[in-house]
Amino acid sequence: MAARHGLRVDAVLVQAVIAGALSFAHLHDLAAAAGQDGWKAWAYPISVDLLLVAAWRRLRSEGPSRLAWCWFLIALVASLGANIATAGFLDLDQPPALLRLGIAGWPALAFLGGTLLAHSAEHRLSNAPESAPVPESENSDDREPASEPVPAPEPVPAPVEEPPALPPADPAPAVPAVLVDHARKVAADYRDRTGAPIDTDTLRARLGVPPHLADAIAAQLA
Structure with missing residues (x-):
């Protein structure tokens, strides 16, 4: 299984090297046909491939974005256009003026794309919010367990005050x-003279006793 995996990886690398070399040669031939001779013809394919790789890495690292997709498509069209143009669709001995214009303006376009890709990535990193530091007490493994909530004490009913006991009534x-016997005689004499039963005040006055004793005598005469 390890040998197959290594063989597959090697085959992919070989295929990538061949495809890159062919695309590189096509871009070089197209730049040379448009009047870019010497080292300038070799710099064009490097510029196109680097812009394509930079846009692809931006897509892979930060996710989809309009800027990265825009420059990825521009570099891909430039690479595919060179491959197609060198397949006999254009007369490279007498290239059209539009092709010369595109080749001549490519360095400025590639420089703009690379600058925008690089600086926009740095701007995002500098504006990224810093993660709030986690308090040390939250990371420690030996932190004290949270205390359980103490239940509120139940209300104690107020003691009911008993009404004060009434003083015992004075005994008769x-x-x-x-x-x-003397009071009966006084009451009979009073009834004979007035025709009405004697009242307590008159009985007390006739006997000369205190009120409570007069009441007790009157109760016995009733």
Whole structure:
């Protein structure tokens, strides 16, 4: 399996070298036919291939962009156009004026494309936002576990105050039997003279006793 993989890779490299050499030769022949002799004819294919590679690397590294696609297509058209033109579609002994114009203006066009590709990539890198530093406490493995939430204490009902106990009623005073008998006589005499039962105030006045004792005597006479 390793030998097959190595053979496949070698075949791909050989195919790439052959294709690159043919394209390089076609671009050289087209530039030489347009009046660019000497080292200038060799510089044209290098310029076209470098612009094609730069645009492709920009697409691979930063994703699709209009700028990279534009210059990739321009370099690809220049390379394919040279290959097609050298296949007999044009008379290279008497090249048309439009071909001479394109070859003469290519250096400025390639310089503009390479500059835009290089500087736009640097501008993106310089404007890229820096990642916020992660606090050391978040990265440490020995950080303390988060404390569990403490439940809120349940409300304690307020103690219900009991109403104060009423003072015990004073016990009815003991009334001597002699005093009760005397009170009956006074009440009978009062009834005989007035025809009405004696009231408590009159009974108290006649007997000369305090109010609570008069009430106790009146209760026994009722």
